[in-house]
Amino acid sequence: MTKNICGTEVSYTLQGSGSGKLLLLHGWGCDGKLMQPVADAFTDRFQVLIPDFPGHGKSGRPPEPWGVKEYAECIRTLLEETGFLPCNVIAHSFGCRVAAILAAEHPELFRKIIFTGGAGIRKTPSTEAQKRTEHYKKLRGLAESFGKIPLMHSAAEKMEDHLRKKYGSPDYNALDEEMRKTFVKVISQDLTEYYSRFRSSTLLIWGDADTETPLWMGQKMEELIPDAGLVILEGGSHFAYLEQATRFNLIANHFLKEEA
Secondary structure, rough: OOOEOOOOEEEEEEEEOEEEEEEEEEOOOOOOHHHHHHOOOOOOOOOEEEEOOOOOOOOOOOOOOHHHHHHHHHHHHHHHOOOOOOEEEEEEOOHHOOOHHHHHOOOHHEEEEEEOOOOOOOOOOOOHHHHHHHHHHHHHHHHHHHHOHHHHHHHHHOOOHHHHHHHHHHHHHHHOHHHHHHHHHHHHHHHHHHHHOOOEEEEEEOOOOOOOOHHHHHHHHHHHHOOOOEEEEOOOOOHHHHHHHHHHHHHHHHHHHHHH
């Protein structure tokens, strides 16, 4: 199914026939299919809504570079237009960024919240990382200066492409030029101020071997969110909810059981 929302086509699936409502939000660079193992554990008791974020899966691209707030507004509109309110939400990684803004600014949307490998708190860059960034900016500035010289334009483009591949993250390099602008806006936003405004009970399920969103981020969210608890999946990576699907789904089911 698709809906035209916020200037783009949003693809989503609606599964299950239970009385409860459960929204599943995937991570960056993924799509709703990666949330299917979670959906399968709940479709007997919940209606499960799984959207593809714009720029992902079968959804269209954002009409312009979006930040997290634009993605949040898109999902809020989808929930309203499908009558999927109020609902519970299980979010992974980038999906947690979107759910965090919604939970803080529209607390009436969610009954209960589950975050796993949640992004949203910016890491303090190390001295080495700061130096690397400064070096990249200098070299990119040099490439841009060369690009203004007609005979150097082609060489400058090759230099910029080389710098992007060398200094950019895999997620960044996997995108085209327009989606990179969206990606930069998304990861540049620190959502720390939003967590204290949550009004829903929140469960944080984290892999202790997560290198993308380290465990300390989950611990920090637990401190900030008024009604939150943290469950640690030993040995779990950023995708612990898939690696330890049976355990994850049992824990999530127990947390949501009275909502079904």
